[in-house]
Amino acid sequence: DQQVKQNSPSLSVQEGRISILNCDYTNSMFDYFLWYKKYPAEGPTFLISISSIKDKNEDGRFTVFLNKSAKHLSLHIVPSQPGDSAVYFCAALYSGAGSYQLTFGKGTKLSVIP
């Protein structure tokens, strides 16, 4: 049973336009959400995160939105650049009661077309 779901395996966007990557989760106990970016033959690298007490976090071209009632988060990249082409993983963290469970979605492959 997947607790973190990325329903779009792939996404293609024109350079300069907005990329929107979506993620849904089922466990209301998650208290922190993260996005990772992964290039081929490399490990995932941390991109941006958001606490469950917030609904938006922005870092340059990257913004993450959280809708707790819908158990949904999204990553917006604007403007998209060819170097953004990678696989993006959504992750959710539960850190209560001495635990540290970081659960990943299956990823969305973003292709930014020049």
Added chain:
Amino acid sequence: DAGVIQSPRHEVTEMGQEVTLRCKPISGHDYLFWYRQTMMRGLELLIYFNNNVPIDDSGMPEDRFSAKMPNASFSTLKIQPSEPRDSAVYFCASSYHSEAFFGQGTRLTVV
């Protein structure tokens, strides 16, 4: 810090052989994770340690898999005996109460 260091980067082995994957976490991090990435299942958490103690190994697929963390700067993931279905990329990651930092992974091929 050089980041999380994994070795080897690539491993090809025959079915039935023992395989040992190694990880050096970032100094000062108190959590260490082993993940496996496959096309079918994405990034799966196999096991994680806190202060060198295994906390949750419920993701370890079978008894053929074992992991140890003898000290704060070293961990191993062992598969014995290995099977073709174990072929995947195995990632180690470490964290200090926030985002996890990943190594570059070990691509394991069992033939």
